[in-house]
Amino acid sequence: MRILVLNGPNLNLLGTREQTVYGSETMQDIETFLRQTAQTLNAEIVFKQSNSESALIDEIHASRDGFDGIIINPAAYTHTSIAIMDAIAGVGVPAVEVHLSNIHARESFRHTSYPARVCVGQICGFGKMSYELGLRALVHRLSK
Numbered sequence: 001m002r003i004l005v006l007n008g009p010n011l012n013l014l015g016t017r018e019q020t021v022y023g024s025e026t027m028q029d030i031e032t033f034l035r036q037t038a039q040t041l042n043a044e045i046v047f048k049q050s051n052s053e054s055a056l057i058d059e060i061h062a063s064r065d066g067f068d069g070i071i072i073n074p075a076a077y078t079h080t081s082i083a084i085m086d087a088i089a090g091v092g093v094p095a096v097e098v099h100l101s102n103i104h105a106r107e108s109f110r111h112t113s114y115p116a117r118v119c120v121g122q123i124c125g126f127g128k129m130s131y132e133l134g135l136r137a138l139v140h141r142l143s144k
Helices: 027-040 053-062 075-079 082-091 129-142
Strands: 002-007 044-049 069-073 095-099 121-124
Touching: 002 027, 002 053, 002 129, 027 044, 027 129, 053 082, 069 082, 069 129, 095 129, 121 129
Parallel strands: 002 044, 002 069, 069 095, 095 121
Antiparallel strands: none
16 A cells, blocks of 8 residues: 655744744654554555645646555645645545644634545644554555
8 A cells, every 4th residue: 555645835844843833853753753654554655745836736646646545734735725625636546634733723724724625534733643643544444
C-alpha cells in the first residue's frame, strides 16, 4: 500500500515557527516518526512538502498513478483553496486531512476547511500524532 503524505506552506519552518502552536519538532522529525508507523502497517509513504498551491495540486493529480491514499496537511490552504478541494475530489484517491493544531479552537477564519468536504476524514490537534492517527485510519479504511 502506497500513501502520499503531502504538506503545505510554511510546514518547512516547523521546529522554529510558533512553537507554542506547532511544537518544537521539525518536518524531518515528523517524517521519521511516520515512517516508523508506516513500516509497522506494511505501508510505504512518500513524503512531500511545498509552499506552492499549484505544486500541491500537481502532486494530488499525480497520485492517481501509483498511490492508494493521501494524507494531506494543506496548512493555510485549508481555509482558502477550493482548487485543492477540487483536485482531491477529481482524482478519486481517498484522502485524510491532518493538522498539528486544533484548527477549530483557533481563530474563526481557521474553522473552515475546504478539503475536509471531500476527504474521508479529518484529524487535528494532536501534534505529530495527528499524522499517525491519519495514517492508521487511512490504512484501516483501505484494508476493508
